[in-house]
Amino acid sequence: MTDGTPPAVFTEIAEHWRPAPAVAEEVLPPWPAAALAALLGADPPAEDGGALPPLWHEVYLRDRPRIADLGEDGHPSGGPLLPPIPRRRRMFGGGRIIVHAPLRIGERVRRTSAVRSVRVRHGSSGWLLLVTERHVFEAGGRLRVEDERDIVYRMPGDVRGAGAGAGVVRVGVGDESATGTASAAEAPAPILRLDADERLLMLVSALTYNPHRIHYDRDYATRVEGHPGLVVHGPLLAFEGIEAARRIDGRYPDRVDYRLTAAAHPGAPVDFAAAPADGPGDGPIRTEPGSVRIGGRQGGRLCIRVDAAWDGAAGAGAGAVSPPE
Template sequence: MIDIEHLETWVGRSETLRDVITPFPSNALAATLNRDEIYQDGAALPPLWHWLHFLKVFKLADAGYDGHPTLGGFLPPVPLPRRMWAGSRLRFAAPLRIGEAIEKTSAIASVRHKAGRSGDLVFVTVRHVYGADARIEEEHDIVYRDAAVADAPVSDAPVPDAPVAVPVMAPDTWDFAREMVPNPVLLFRYSALTFNGHRIHYDLPFCTGTEGYPGLVVHGPLLATLLLDLLRRQLPDAVVTDFEFRAIAPVFDTAPFTVHGAAVDDGYRLWIRRADGALAMDAKAVVT
């Protein structure tokens, strides 16, 4: 039973984190993505690499069964076992830079409940502002769901609400693309860089047994990072001003996937295509 009125009392709750943007996380992520650049003091963080900073450290004793921190503090205590990053909307006014001390303010913007034949869904939207001058503004959607359907869609896009998920198929034309092999080392490195203890990204017996997944789950923010990494490789001098993405279906380490991009009227559509042709993530970037 979802007590949505109780969960809604978390709306407006806020917290502030402070961090110094050190070079190691960026250099480690660059190496993980097989990039050659070295980041030093004064260098600008690429878009989405701010997710390597402002990490909340919690005691191991405070972790839940899945490795995430237990709920009921800043985030509402949603009584559903699966938690996933459903999407984000970001605006980049100016980059964060190596060596700077930055403040991040977060607030619970909304809590929504949706029920259907595939089970309960609760969407929590958190608004983040980075820097006193709001250099980055982000709305982050978190989805909580039942454990019944391992491959069900994870966003609230208009997809069939059925006990067995019908995949949304990815576009079959694009302007540029890149194949990715999601091996466990890639997933482990990204988990380490983001202090993400969620066992679905590194604990195979947990994934295939407890969670019923076919393999390790590729992080949603890693997929989003790979989308903008593809755009940077294609347009190295472009400046991303706006970016939004929605997770449509999970990606596993059981098969390669492809990252795609295509020019549209006011920017670029970017997406993740699974090996079975399903659309896993859909995104839009505005560049100058």
């Protein structure tokens, strides 16, 4: 394999792998949302019909693989939406959410999950297989939430570096290098600050049934996947970016577009602040009146970019969100 030729398994999957949709259903009990609220330092939704903020469905309808079914990295060896790649390396790249109406505690919710697109790209860390998943949440016979997320898969040989001195692995879709840095003088005042330590990472992994070892196994994270330390969960960064948007407007947004641009690690805070809505890759949400861009930075490095909008297409009953091309 050379830089000009993607792995044969990536090409085969991009051309032919189209798994059947997977369906899950359950009544939403109050305790997962209450546990998440405790981790985030937020007020929990009311136990009887309380509305879930955007992305809080992350703690519900979780797959529960057996230990015997987990691979080397902690993820399941196989599953409905997992591409058949031996010893694959998986990272969360970002996603898009539309809230037509919030999910509520006590409702029976049906989630239908499917693969929307599969693409092969070459980035600074080698060849990437980009899988966009689409998750549709329905309750009471109505479409409530659409959640698309971009998952980045790499071959084991393309995970470069080892040990505590290894460089940051960028996980944004397209593996672009536009992580950005800002000096203390240039950075705007933070709206909120995330101080993630090993205790928080362990509890988030447990609450979301996420067995990926980069979040709790330091030796694996550094020696096998080449991170300089444990990795803060992408959804945890997204939770905080959405909360920062709420603090600006006073309401949770109807639509969110978030992208992880660099890994964040315990040991230094991630500051979330309003950011200019211009620059490479801007799209529809970022140009709408009433929208806001939030940047989450660790030591001046941009780790996540969150774009949020209110009273837009979601309020008008818009259709599916679309991934970036």
